[in-house]
Amino acid sequence: SQTIHQWPATLVQPVGSPLSLECTVEGTSNPNLYWYRQAAGRGLQLLFYSVGIGQISSEVPQNLSASRPQDRQFILSSKKLLLSDSGFYLCAWSVRDRQIYSNQPQHFGDGTRLSIL
Amino acid sequence: AQTVTQSQPEMSVQEAETVTLSCTYDTSESDYYLFWYKQPPSRQMILVIRQEAYKQQNATENRFSVNFQKAAKSFSLKISDSQLGDAAMYFCAYRSVPMHAGNMLTFGGGTRLMVKP
Numbered sequence: 001s002q003t004i005h006q007w008p009a010t011l012v013q014p015v016g017s018p019l020s021l022e023c024t025v026e027g028t029s030n031p032n033l034y035w036y037r038q039a040a041g042r043g044l045q046l047l048f049y050s051v052g053i054g055q056i057s058s059e060v061p062q063n064l065s066a067s068r069p070q071d072r073q074f075i076l077s078s079k080k081l082l083l084s085d086s087g088f089y090l091c092a093w094s095v096r097d098r099q100i101y102s103n104q105p106q107h108f109g110d111g112t113r114l115s116i117l
Numbered sequence: 118a119q120t121v122t123q124s125q126p127e128m129s130v131q132e133a134e135t136v137t138l139s140c141t142y143d144t145s146e147s148d149y150y151l152f153w154y155k156q157p158p159s160r161q162m163i164l165v166i167r168q169e170a171y172k173q174q175n176a177t178e179n180r181f182s183v184n185f186q187k188a189a190k191s192f193s194l195k196i197s198d199s200q201l202g203d204a205a206m207y208f209c210a211y212r213s214v215p216m217h218a219g220n221m222l223t224f225g226g227g228t229r230l231m232v233k234p
Contacts, residue, residue, distance in 0.1 A: 046222065090160075092162070106222055110159070
């Protein structure tokens, strides 16, 4: 069966420090991968998605970046964290659809709670 | 761009009773998918139910069912025989037919469901 791992579970970082959150998927190949951010009391905002190694699309211009060095690895990074980067970050994967009417859902990791001081 | 609106920030239901969570969306597309996700206090996102827009029949999954009104662009979730474990944030989500890369989800703002014993 497929599993998704995301770490760390919680992180406290000072303003201006770098960030690296990692997400890996097991049990599947060529997944679509996603990074979401959920601000307190709000819905999810898509940050990045990737359909293959080295292929990253950004949905929202921001202080963050993403990379996909391997097929099942997705990394969220920042060179200098801002206070506004605080939130709950969720990684997700989905089967890469080949059928027009496929309804493959996204499956989420356990999330990382990031607090910026 | 698509938007998803959940007009009820909070809902409350008595254990064993039925509750309906509302969701409306705005799109110019004719084919798409709709999902309801549940986020318990553990923060993990769990898929509850999915609906393909081309299907007229409403999806059901045990105690969960939807009322999909395509013309009205409405997608409500009904939870029957509510249980204490149903208490969570519920997110409605929209996804385009995968005619392009990514298959991104657009989420509503969420509805917090409280279940009273």
